[in-house]
Amino acid sequence: MEQLGAYILTFVENGGLFAPILFIGFHLLRPLLFIPVIFICVSGGILFGTLAGTIYSLIGITLSSLLFYYIVPVAPNTFKKLIHLRKRLMNDLELTPYQIAFLRLIPFIHFHLLSLCLLEMSTNFKEYAKFSIFSNIPIAFVYTMVGQWVSTLSVTYMLLCLMMFGLFIIHFRRKENIIKWKEFFQTVG
Incomplete structure (x- = not known):
């Protein structure tokens, strides 16, 4: 999957x-290829600034969200699975809509599950489109900015950031001491 994403981004870069x-079209193909939205937004920051x-x-x-509005009712099994x-x-x-805009920033929450929430709260297409645009602005801006930031980092800074993340992971790990029953209740004598 990663190779497919890298191949398509190389194709877009040379477009x-x-x-x-091509980049906007890649956003429309994203759900079919099971590529996260964040990957494409970060790539947009790297490619275009x-x-x-x-x-x-x-x-x-937004086009992907609007396409979702028209495709979901046509695919009733998928619609039922998403509702379930x-x-x-x-x-x-x-x-x-404010909560959905914030939840879209969290990488592991399904993008179209949140689109379903927008679909259920809106009364017509115009309102759904307005909610979609509003809730898509933060994810597009934040992750594109991350992509731009990553593209301007030198290798030294990238390694430094990776080392810092590694230290944070080690520091915030679960800290447990396992003491065996016999060691805890050691008999004196």
Whole structure:
């Protein structure tokens, strides 16, 4: 999967004037290829920079959300599975568009599950489109900015950041001491 994503991004990078169109098209193909939204947004920051990458990612993510609006009712089995998943994970929790915009920033939450929440709270297509654009702005901006930041780092700084992350992982690990029963209740004598 990673190789496919790298191949497609290389194709987009060499697309010349058509690179933005290819990049937006890649956003539309993303759900079919099971590639996370974050990967594409970070790639947009690397390929196009923060401003252009954010605009292209916002257009691509919004078109993907709008396509979801029309495709989900046509695929009733998928729609039922998404509703079942939402009920199982969120019970009867009512989310606001602000909450959904924040939840989209969390990498492991399914993008179209949150689109389903927007679909359920909106009364028509216009309202769904407005909610989608609003909730897509933070994810497009933040992760494109991360991509731009990563592309400007030198190898030394990248290694330093990786070492810092490694130290944080070690520092915040679970700390347990296992003492055997016999050692704890050692008899004196």
